[in-house]
Amino acid sequence: MQNELDTPAFRLAVAQFDEAAKRMNLDRNLHQRLKLPQRSLMVSIPVRMDDGRVEVFTGYRVHHDMSRGPCKGGIRYHLGVTLGEVAALAMWMTWKCALAGLPYGGAKGGVKVNPKSLSRDELQRMTRRYTAEIFPLIGPDRDVPAPDVGTDSQVMAWIMDTYSQQVGYASPGVVTGKPLSIGGSLGREDATGRGVVDVTLAAMKHLELDPSQATVAIQGFGNVGSHTARIMQEAGLKVVAVSDVNGGLYNPKGLDIPDILKRYREEGTPLGKIRSGDWITNEDLLQLPCTVLVPAALSEQITGKNADKLRCRILAEGANGPTTMEADAILAEKGIFVIPDILANSGGVIVSYFEWVQDAQRFGWKSKDIQERLHDIITAAFARTLAFATEHRTSMRMAALMGGIEKVAQAHLHRGLYP
């Protein structure tokens, strides 16, 4: 399995883990165990296409560790999906859930496909077959998927329906990020973006920066990027740049986010045709002068090659794994305050947890309660991480990783698994 795992994302996740394990003197056997997934499933997904052909896609579901509870983590539909990438994302989920104090282990899944190249019917057939193939791994008490890159609430609804057909009753708790009509939660759709804004404001308070004077550049305008942009603007920050895979819009005076969202999302106008700013590349976007930079797309965007060119004060990682370790060292020298992914983007899984609890209770919570509880959990995790980083003179990334790993180590210890 190790050869198949050997990808840039997995190497990054393991390098971060190794560094944290060394600093905390983690038990050697536990270190060896947590370097690899607990279990990985690779599946073939034959799909009847609209033109009658059968195409076979490859999918994965990986459980990294379930010592603290059922596994939790999104499903990604993207052409770049590999076993190694999914395993890295699953490992990050373990630390993320533990850092936030959620009773979950880490998982992730994915299918190597460009979902935009499929019709809606093909996407549904592929999702149902993928669900049938990973059926032995998932379940409300076993492993609970959620949306990630290229998937959304509709995909979660098809997964819930396919799983429910198999077990013979409606099982809303098998996935989160579902539509409200089948047990979804208020506030899950924009939870990751809301969490990014909550921790950014906490960081600005710590750094004594005034939000009303702050500018924000955001790479990626999907679920995480678009909601982050909207909520940043609602919080009084000026969003100067947003982008999708093709490039971005930049206006130093500030973009009109509600108008861009309306035209991009509702009317389907490409970002490049919305003339409210200059057209820039994604690489240019990362290098803009701004108070807050939010990578909210894919991993390894900030590397040893471009880290020196960043001109932000705060890097709030909406994406998973956007920064390499080489880049981390450069950012530290430049004095850029990094809010690491497993903390900055944990709002999504925190509200997924609320959804799962509501499904179990068969009782829906109010939007206000969800936002307040999210705020309380994520800002408390931020405060703990900052206090640890300050006391132990580590980076915020190492402090967050060590905070998560310590809780996982405790669970293994108490269950009698290690040392």
Ligand SMILES: NC(=O)C1=CN([C@@H]2O[C@H](COP(=O)(O)OP(=O)(O)OC[C@H]3O[C@@H](n4cnc5c(N)ncnc54)[C@H](OP(=O)(O)O)[C@@H]3O)[C@@H](O)[C@H]2O)C=CC1
């Ligand atoms: N959804 C969630 O709740 C959570 C997501 N995350 C992480 O946040 C990140 C984004 O996820 P999410 O918003 O859900 O995904 P989406 O699929 O909704 O959006 C992804 C966005 O990134 C853009 N993009 C894709 N490739 C590139 C590229 N090479 N350069 C720049 N932009 C690119 C896409 O553009 P286009 O549409 O044009 O392809 C799109 O705007 C991922 O790293 C994910 O793991 C983390 C926590 C929770």
Ligand SMILES: O=C(O)CCC(=O)C(=O)O
């Ligand atoms: O909401 C969830 O369960 C997981 C979201 C996710 O995939 C992530 O945080 O990376």
